[in-house]
Amino acid sequence: MVRIEAEIPHDICVRCAGRIFALVDSGLTNTGRGEMLQFAIRSLTGNRDFSFVPERSCRVCRGTFLQMEKYLSMFLDATSGYEFSTFLVGSTFPEETVSEEQAIQALFPGLGESIKREFNRELGKLISSKTGKQHDRKEPDIIANYDLRYDTLSLTVRGFYVKGRYRKLSREIPQTRWIHRVGDDRSVEYFIGKPLCDMLGGKEYHLHAAGREDVDVRMLGSGRDFVIEVVNPRIRHLDLEEFRERVNASGYVEVDALSLAGPDDVVKVKSLQHEKTYEAVVRGEGSIDCSRLREALSSISGKLIYQRTPLRVSGRRADKIRPKRIVAASLLWCEGDRAAIRVRAEAGTYIKEMVSGDGGRTKPSLSSLYGSPLVVSELDVVEIHREGG
Ligand SMILES: [Zn+2]
Structure with a gap:
């Protein structure tokens, strides 16, 4: 105990002190753990005046956790207009914060967790309790990337994927739009992607197909396998039948056998050889x-x-x-x-x-x-x- 009092820095807050020993006991918050530590030092060393510094003066966290309401409202602003049911919080802390924390935790190796991890978890809990959305590590609809160096937030929105088969009824349209050319070039990609992008309020779309046919070749029969991807969709539910009707109304391309898909299906469809x-x-x-x-x-x-x-x-x-x-x-x-x-x-x-x-x-x-x-x-x-x- 004497050693701890001597080695543990005094100019950090209870939360950052508790975080040094986060892995010792998972039943407490870092703040609770820090308060116990402060109490133990006072009791066992006879130094009754011992106390860690307030969070706002802490050289590690610099009061970050006092601003959780602000980070919550940044999230609510950024995601307004997006339909989602799962999210994940990610963060980047200033280099000085990370290295100061590592230097302190190196005194008691293997016992602590990083500030980034606590921040992501605690903000995730707060957002979840305010929005009812699930904090999900595996396949979140939205990833909220906080950059604590500049106090900014950027979102990564998971793409929306639909797979199916297309028939190309025209000898005048290519499969994909011209690379580097923005706009509405008439192509299989356009006739499938544009209506879907509009229905989902997306930003861009990409066609992934099992091979390609030439501009002047029609694709008939049961059609060619494809996956259409919409980037940055604001809507995450889809009436597949309405989508099919919108594409088929083009007169150039028809789609069928539609179902919801994921990024893995892009790899799969591209490897099909028939x-x-x-x-x-x-x-x-x-x-x-x-x-x-x-x-x-x-x-x-x-x-x-x-x-x-x-x-x-x-x-x-x-x-x-x-x-x-x-x-x-x-x-x-x-x-x-x-x-x-x-x-x-x-x-x-x-x-x-x-x-x-x-x-x-x-x-x-x-x-x-x-x-x-x-x-x-x-x-x-x-x-x-x-x-x-
Ligand atoms: Zn702190």
């Missing part, structure tokens, strides 16, 4: 020999083709040769210089290049097997085979 069935209208130089084309299709069926990255996407993907399996290929109709084909292929197959040969970058190609140039003039994804891998 075989797809395509239908393409191809054009030849002059009249197409239908039986020769049928033979070419049957000889590429079940075969591996080797595709070097097409020049048109070489900025986005590494230049290398990818083997891709053509699971099945057949002729739908054939007339004059045009024919329609159906092709089922492994995920990531470039169908336009599979038909044209891409100047020798895809081997073999339908053109090389047919013996004369063929090009795709219209292309649709008609099915994604989720069960087939």
Whole structure:
């Protein structure tokens, strides 16, 4: 006890003194623990006048805990207009506070907790009691970041995620908006994200999808898997059916199989790899020999083709040769210089290049097997085979 009186600084408050021994007994507050310590020192050393300093003069906390009502009202102001049910308090203290506290607690190692931890917990309790919202460490809707160096508060609002499948009915819109271009570019991302962002009072939105189709390719059948993320939403409840109706009213994009999702689903959706069935209208130089084309299709069926990255996407993907399996290929109709084909292929197959040969970058190609140039003039994804891998 004599040692404690000698070593413990006297120019700190009871709360900061109690915090040095926070882990010794969890049944008390730090202030209660500090008062016991003060009493013990008075009793056992005979120094009846011994007392710690008031909180406002404490060199560690500098009266921070006297201002909890102020921090509470900062929270209430900042979160007004946000719908949330869970929150978490975080804080950054001045470097001097942290190092002074560490120096003091180092005298009694392993027994204390940090001021930051006490602040976060106590403010969390106060906010919870005033608002009825839950203090939640795992997946809070809102994180309140207090910076005690400048007495400021910033909020991190958890994004809102919806997953589903989309069909793209137009040959004129890209999947995502142009990078670095703000505004309402018409795209799959826009037609799905804009109505959701409006419904949730969000700030921004991002589309995450399982692969992509070209601007001029329609995505039909049961649609492509996607997750749409709304950033900084003010509203956290959603009528999925109303959202679906708003998207589908666009006439460009339709969505289905909607459900609420989370950040993990973004990673999952991006890793999906499924075989797809395509239908393409191809054009030849002059009249197409239908039986020769049928033979070419049957000889590429079940075969591996080797595709070097097409020049048109070489900025986005590494230049290398990818083997891709053509699971099945057949002729739908054939007339004059045009024919329609159906092709089922492994995920990531470039169908336009599979038909044209891409100047020798895809081997073999339908053109090389047919013996004369063929090009795709219209292309649709008609099915994604989720069960087939
Ligand atoms: Zn203090």
